[in-house]
Amino acid sequence: MEAFAAYGYAGLFLAAFLAATILPLSSEVVLVFLLAQDLQPVSLVTVATAGNVLGAVVNYLLGFWGSLFLIQKVWRISPLEFNRAKARFRKLGSASLLLAWMPLIGDPLTIVAGVLKVNILLFLMLVTLGKLARYVLIAGLF
Numbered sequence: 001m002e003a004f005a006a007y008g009y010a011g012l013f014l015a016a017f018l019a020a021t022i023l024p025l026s027s028e029v030v031l032v033f034l035l036a037q038d039l040q041p042v043s044l045v046t047v048a049t050a051g052n053v054l055g056a057v058v059n060y061l062l063g064f065w066g067s068l069f070l071i072q073k074v075w076r077i078s079p080l081e082f083n084r085a086k087a088r089f090r091k092l093g094s095a096s097l098l099l100a101w102m103p104l105i106g107d108p109l110t111i112v113a114g115v116l117k118v119n120i121l122l123f124l125m126l127v128t129l130g131k132l133a134r135y136v137l138i139a140g141l142f
Contacts, residue, residue: 005033013051020055035142045135052131056110063114085112097126101134
């Protein structure tokens, strides 16, 4: 993660973007490292949120335009994970997108939102709110 931090804001953006995909990365570690470097917390939270939301949009578009083959074989989301995400989404509705920041369940939720063709503006609003709150909390705790 220090490799990302070496590039400052750009590294944080990239780490946050990739962490929002299926890749097992933690943008929070990069954020905390950069906060310790005395960079602007508001700017760091903004950059991390933007990168993470853009990554979630990629997931949404993969679900929207993709096939089950793509979801299962390329992104390696098991049928069990996918069905759990669909069930969670149907049970909680669009509000479940506030949890898009959570490890393990967040990525499948954003893909399912695309598959179910959730309104993109609603998607952006809820995902951004959840991800922003998480980064604000992390920055505030630091």
